[in-house]
Amino acid sequence: MDPSLRASHTLSHVRSFRFLLSRRWLLFAVTVGLLAWATWWLGEWQFHRLEDRKVSNAVVRANEDKPPAPVADVLAPGQEVADAEEWRVITATGTYAVDETVVIRYRSREGSSGVDAVVPLVTADGPALLVDRGWLQTEPGTTDPGDIPSPPEGEVTVTGWVRADGSGDSTEVSDQSARAISSVAIGEALDREVYGGFVELRSEDPEPAQPLARVELPELDNGPHFFYGLQWWFFGVLAIFGFCYLAYDEWKRGPRGQRPGSRKGQPTTGASSRN
Numbered sequence: 001m002d003p004s005l006r007a008s009h010t011l012s013h014v015r016s017f018r019f020l021l022s023r024r025w026l027l028f029a030v031t032v033g034l035l036a037w038a039t040w041w042l043g044e045w046q047f048h049r050l051e052d053r054k055v056s057n058a059v060v061r062a063n064e065d066k067p068p069a070p071v072a073d074v075l076a077p078g079q080e081v082a083d084a085e086e087w088r089v090i091t092a093t094g095t096y097a098v099d100e101t102v103v104i105r106y107r108s109r110e111g112s113s114g115v116d117a118v119v120p121l122v123t124a125d126g127p128a129l130l131v132d133r134g135w136l137q138t139e140p141g142t143t144d145p146g147d148i149p150s151p152p153e154g155e156v157t158v159t160g161w162v163r164a165d166g167s168g169d170s171t172e173v174s175d176q177s178a179r180a181i182s183s184v185a186i187g188e189a190l191d192r193e194v195y196g197g198f199v200e201l202r203s204e205d206p207e208p209a210q211p212l213a214r215v216e217l218p219e220l221d222n223g224p225h226f227f228y229g230l231q232w233w234f235f236g237v238l239a240i241f242g243f244c245y246l247a248y249d250e251w252k253r254g255p256r257g258q259r260p261g262s263r264k265g266q267p268t269t270g271a272s273s274r275n
Helices: 003-021 023-064 183-190 225-253 265-274
Strands: 089-096 102-104 114-123 128-137 155-163 198-205
Touching: 003 023, 003 225, 023 225, 089 128, 089 198, 102 183, 114 183, 128 155
Parallel strands: 128 198
Antiparallel strands: 089 114, 089 155, 102 114, 114 128, 155 198
């Protein structure tokens, strides 16, 4: 082939990619770029959640193996629960202030509605420890503390898992009921000094006449985050591949509406044949 013709042939192929600079393709490229970035970010988010879960599981496993600690060694009034103390088992002795029971609403289990009962355990040192004594199946909307079985009378020794306070509007206490547990909100509502955080009951000594359903311990697996992260990244790669395929297809065969046999291509071909 004549070198000048070969150069002209190559230049025509290079120029044929100029359609990528059209408004339609530029908008398409921006859309695909944003989609790819979003899927990358979502994948990273899932992998960060996986790492957080691994750290949380390691803390739970470590704390489960430790012997129960006195409440004053782990919690203090007005202080938040340290991340390393979450699910630590503690023990405390005192007397339940039954009249100050706070009902935690909208706690469902296996499709059944119910409530949790949080009762302050007044210790000999002065501050009260908020004890989530467990779950009771009830009719929706039940908030009367009198409907909940009473805890043991007199001096009681409890052991339980340390939990951090909830946050937000759900912790607001109204008529001795709330949607989430916060030692700050409950302490203010009851006008009582309480330890920071709360415990979910593991055992009481003596045992109550009618115990409540104990807390459900967290699953210590890694969850679905790894596969969710891979899925998001796969969607991003698929979007980029689709863009490249469509660009190649148009470079090879021309715009879809102008190809032979297309509705837009047929009149154009006929017009040129008449000329």
